[in-house]
Amino acid sequence: MSKRIGSFAVNGKKRDTIIEPHMLLVDVIRDSLGLTGTKRACASGNCGACTVLADGQPVCSCLTLAVCSQDKALETVEGLRAADGTLHPLQQAFIEHCAAQCGYCTAGMLMTSKALLDANPRPSREDVKRALSGNICRCTGYVKIIDAVLDAAQKINAAREVAA
Amino acid sequence: MRIPGLDVFTAHPKVGVTVGPQVLLARLANHIWIGKRWAALHEAIEQLHPPHIRNMGTVIGNVCAAVNYYDIPTSLYAHRAVLTLSNGSTTRKVAIEDFYDGPRGTAVRPGEMVVQLDLPPPAADAGSAFKKIYKARRRATDLHKINAAAYIALDAAKEKIIDVTLAIGCIGDHPVRIPFAEAALKDQLATEAAFNAAAELAAQAIAPMTDAAWVEEIRTEWIRILARDVLAQAASRALSRHDPAEDAHLAY
Numbered sequence: 001m002s003k004r005i006g007s008f009a010v011n012g013k014k015r016d017t018i019i020e021p022h023m024l025l026v027d028v029i030r031d032s033l034g035l036t037g038t039k040r041a042c043a044s045g046n047c048g049a050c051t052v053l054a055d056g057q058p059v060c061s062c063l064t065l066a067v068c069s070q071d072k073a074l075e076t077v078e079g080l081r082a083a084d085g086t087l088h089p090l091q092q093a094f095i096e097h098c099a100a101q102c103g104y105c106t107a108g109m110l111m112t113s114k115a116l117l118d119a120n121p122r123p124s125r126e127d128v129k130r131a132l133s134g135n136i137c138r139c140t141g142y143v144k145i146i147d148a149v150l151d152a153a154q155k156i157n158a159a160r161e162v163a164a
Numbered sequence: 165m166r167i168p169g170l171d172v173f174t175a176h177p178k179v180g181v182t183v184g185p186q187v188l189l190a191r192l193a194n195h196i197w198i199g200k201r202w203a204a205l206h207e208a209i210e211q212l213h214p215p216h217i218r219n220m221g222t223v224i225g226n227v228c229a230a231v232n233y234y235d236i237p238t239s240l241y242a243h244r245a246v247l248t249l250s251n252g253s254t255t256r257k258v259a260i261e262d263f264y265d266g267p268r269g270t271a272v273r274p275g276e277m278v279v280q281l282d283l284p285p286p287a288a289d290a291g292s293a294f295k296k297i298y299k300a301r302r303r304a305t306d307l308h309k310i311n312a313a314a315y316i317a318l319d320a321a322k323e324k325i326i327d328v329t330l331a332i333g334c335i336g337d338h339p340v341r342i343p344f345a346e347a348a349l350k351d352q353l354a355t356e357a358a359f360n361a362a363a364e365l366a367a368q369a370i371a372p373m374t375d376a377a378w379v380e381e382i383r384t385e386w387i388r389i390l391a392r393d394v395l396a397q398a399a400s401r402a403l404s405r406h407d408p409a410e411d412a413h414l415a416y
């Protein structure tokens with residue numbers, strides 16, 4: 001197998017790019033598709049910085065082959081913001097709680113938290129800790145991150161109740 | 165990329181579990197019967213860190229990697245897993261206890277692959293449990309973990325142990341069952357004293373690999389504690405098992 005056209009469904013848009021069989025999803029997302037919000041840190045599945053959602057489930061894009069991701073609906077941190085520029089409640093809550101310092105882990109934190117809130121809209125503090133146990137932050141110490149996720153969950157639920 | 169036939173996963177308390185090589189760990193973790201009847205396997209998957217790995221790694225990949233500190237194999241020893249190997253023309257079945265061979269070695273011969281993993285159905289009044297203790301790993305060579313899994317089946321009166329398996333992992337090239345401890349428990353009443361005695365036997369039976377930072381006494385003590393705890397928890401799950409007919413409607 002050599003170079004071929006790969007088609008990816010990223011953040012609801014179809015994107016085609018040239019890939020090789022050995023290419024990792026994180027490199028295709030960052031270098032070929034130009035979505036540099038997703039970070040590459042440990043490249044061994046330990047830190048979660050590279051987390052993207054594949055069919056709604058968090059995966060480490062550093063351990064995923066790009067060729068195998070073509071049939072999946074991919075979501076990256078760039079897809080969180082609404083079309084009109086409004087930030088996702090998780091992003092807003094991370095700002096309000098100062099849940100990022102250097103920000104290297106933040107994209108992964110946001111994506112893992114999004115998967116959690118999609119599956120479990122009213123998580124307990126323990127649920128959040130468990131879900132984020134594969135995302136490492138060297139700067140903030142986690143308390144603010146967990147506070148932010150719980151706050152975002154509350155705001156999303158409140159907005160849903162108003163809409164209903 | 166799902167290949168038909170390699171993506172099979174079924175679990176039923178009366179029939180057992182069948183897992184194909186493409187089945188992700190998350191699929192098992194989300195199945196009601198795995199949680200209810202194959203609790204040791206369920207706990208091993210639930211405690212896998214980071215959780216993302218559940219959405220990426222396969223069960224059979226974890227087994228075939230033959231890494232001595234992985235958790236899934238230890239739970240599969242307790243559940244008496246059987247692997248089916250095929251080279252395209254002939255297939256053979258290998259019990260998980262005969263699957264591993266030396267450091268990172270397996271029974272897979274050139275040209276062969278594991279095409280299926282089966283777990284037998286548990287007895288009517290049976291329970292299982294998995295636990296691990298670990299510390300942060302600072303160097304690649306650190307021996308940082310001990311894990312243990314047990315399965316216990318009780319008689320109809322839910323007093324006597326009629327069947328038991330006890331497996332300990334991260335102590336050598338692959339997990340081991342502890343036949344001495346199992347034999348000591350068979351036909352005994354399921355009491356704390358019996359589990360303490362069996363755990364003592366387990367700790368004596370194993371001379372775990374050690375490294376400079378982690379002396380043998382600590383690892384041996386962890387083996388004792390884990391063996392005691394998984395046995396007690398498996399028995400308490402077997403005790404709290406209600407009549408299978410009550411949840412038969414969930415099986416379909």
Ligand SMILES: Cc1cc2nc3c(=O)[nH]c(=O)nc-3n(C[C@H](O)[C@H](O)[C@H](O)COP(=O)(O)OP(=O)(O)OC[C@H]3O[C@@H](n4cnc5c(N)ncnc54)[C@H](O)[C@@H]3O)c2cc1C
Pocket residue numbers: 044045046185189211212213214217220221222223224225226227228229233234235236237272276277278279
């Ligand atoms: C960061 C990280 C943390 C982890 N933590 C844990 C943990 O806490 N506990 C734990 O138990 N595991 C842990 N794992 C291991 C993880 O569960 C396994 O790596 C994963 O399940 C392997 O599945 P895979 O499909 O990726 O297999 P692969 O990586 O594709 O395969 C693994 C090996 O098995 C061989 N193989 C695969 N399928 C077959 C087959 N059908 N027949 C023959 N050979 C085959 C491959 O050739 C390869 O040598 C961790 C892994 C990572 C990356």
Ligand code: FES
Pocket residue numbers: 039040041042043044045046047048049050051060061062063
């Ligand atoms: S870069 Fe993928 S998990 Fe660390």
Ligand code: FES
Pocket residue numbers: 099100101102103104105106136137138139140
């Ligand atoms: S903010 Fe720096 S690693 Fe998390």
